[in-house]
Amino acid sequence: MNIVSQSHKLAQDIVKRQNEEALKSSFLKTQKDILASTHNVFRTAYYIAKNNRPYSDHPGLIELQMINGVNVGRVLHSNVTCTDIVHFISKEMREALLASIKVTRPKLTVLVDESTSLSKKSCLIVYLRTSVDSSEPVTFFLDLLELESTTADGIISQLLNCLQKYGLDDAFLKECLVGFCSDGASVMVGRKNGVYTKLRSKYPGLIGWHCLNHRLELSVSDAVKHCTETNHFTAFLDKLYCLYHQSPKNLRELDAAVSEVGVCLRKIGRVLGIRWVASSFRTVNAVWTMYAALYHHLTSASVDVNRSSNDRCMYEGLAAKLTSVAFVKNLGLMMDALEELKDLSEALQSRDIRLSQSVNLIKRQLDVFKTMSRNPDSGLFYKTACEAEQQGVFNGITLRNDPRQKIIDPTSFMQHYAKAWKQGWSQVKRNPSFKRSMFLIQRHGQALYH
Template sequence: MFKIQSSGSSRPTALASLRNKIRRHEMSRAHEIAQELTEKGGQDLLGNLVRAVSHTVLAETNAVFRTAYYLAKMNRPFSDHDDLIELQEKNGVTMGTSLHSRFSSTTIVEHIAKKMQTKIVDSIVSSSSKLSVLIDEATSLSHKSATIVNVKASLDGATPEFVFLDLVEPESQRAESIEEALLNCLDTAGFSEEWLQNNWISFVSDGASVMLGKNSGVATRLTARYPNLFTWHCMNHRLELAVNDAVDEVQAVNHFKVFMDKLHNLYSQSNKNSRELMEAAQEMGSQVLKIGRVLNTRWLASSFRSVKVVWRSYEALNRHFENAAGD
């Protein structure tokens, strides 16, 4: 606290002295600093600074998240994440100092996938769309039996489409374990028991006895729990079984299979043959696609593509064999 005193013995002189001091104080640097401090005190500078820093960090995080999403969208390896970050920084984009490793990229994609799945499930549940579930058995990299769970439903009133839900590992290959794993998967995803009772209309699987067994198969157990459930043997699996039965009956197919396998081995195991086939295709003005195997562990559509490739590449194959025969 400061006390301002006037000078002079008479009242007019004292008042004049005080007015002069007030005028000089208003024009002083100390008064300007006091005014600035008063104005800054009402501006919430600390809050504004925190918001500015948060906005900057959020923008940097968004850029990193979009980069990781690009890798997943384009089926690129996560090892490209750090290189893409470096490229964008050289182009002038501020990418921050964290979340630049491939491990961070993996975690980011998993987080985005969970959020997208939650949004899809919430849309299905809120619209009371009818639900179909398709499961199929697979083997993980650790040679453990796993079950792929797909659902089919209408999203926002559009045409129903298949959506991958989860990959679960039942405790065993018994029907009870598969049923428990499936129901836990649906519950974890956001489909409640009450909602399933009203909206789950179909269950699709392969024709294994553990799935479609009449006495204690997964389909039978689910039907007992959900009376309105319609069970179905997957058409793709039925087609595979039909083709396998036909191949067993028609022995001549084995000669065709041997011929296709020899073509595959001829060009997949020799770079020289592949190069000569490409040269023959250029002479004929045609395009050569990759020749695969037929009637193996892949789906029937893969065998059809292999046969179609040979059919389209017939001229190039014929020219290559003619050139090789005359060499």
């Protein structure tokens, strides 16, 4: 009988495991677990960046996944690490995009805009619009440059250095660069020494384009200047903005009043200022929605004995202006006009907008304002305001006639908008860049030149 000792069995197991390369298998398994946990952490950081969440959400999301049994490892859990991961991912994605662009060599457009950093330094935001892997053209962020000089030569020098840094050299730009888009600042579109003029002397095939959204804001500004009745309306809304923006106490009291009325608290900003027209619509819409809550807060503050007599008089005057028929009608008129402009502005800001689509949208908007100037009661909000005038009540609040408050003439107001738009659109159509762009679209198709 052949008896195998325990020691002999152990020796056989050792030899067997040696043949199986257990150490190498264990190392590979450990590496696989580490890569899996890193993969989960990177996906979490990408989610935060994609959804515009603060980096401080990262530790909480990691903790939640650990509770749910997800393998997230033991490191890379801080908000600082999340920042580094997002920067790394964005760098890799940008390099992949640019590598594809350098290989396929599609036509591209450079979009730039000046801004100011928190340290009050001038910066240049650079975007590219092009086709990636023969797909539909997309717009993506390239870089943020801190300008050493805000002259045209200084901007051109740093812009070209930025493009060359990412592999888009002079030969590539001469072959593929077809468009340059910016705002209407003289340093950008000046006929003699503007950035576009000097770039075109270097790249003759370049088409310059004044951003349509900036043109929209200029048209709105021109219309407001010619319609002086809007000054009282904008001054009153600016007063409301200062009242709730500068005083946390007033904002808390308004929040309580909003809860009692049963609507949502909305932010009151400035109107018809330097921001996009969509921001003005949000402010006017906030006042329209919170009208009853604003009235209740202003009337409560006007009889609050804890406030000074001057403050109580101020709140009483604001409440009186709020309940005037003139203000309600002006509010409805501005709602109708700004809603139309907001929709157009957001459409023009779309990443996949085409030049031909923009032309159709602008023509449609001209027709809308012409129709509204002939029939101002066609607007939904202005019609509601006129009905409130007849009933003497708006959102449950009794209205009063105040001869000191000026009512904006709806026909004149809409005519000013239509005229400003028509003049702005005429300038666009007379622009050689527009004519050339439309010619290239008809000749080569939308895919390259929209």
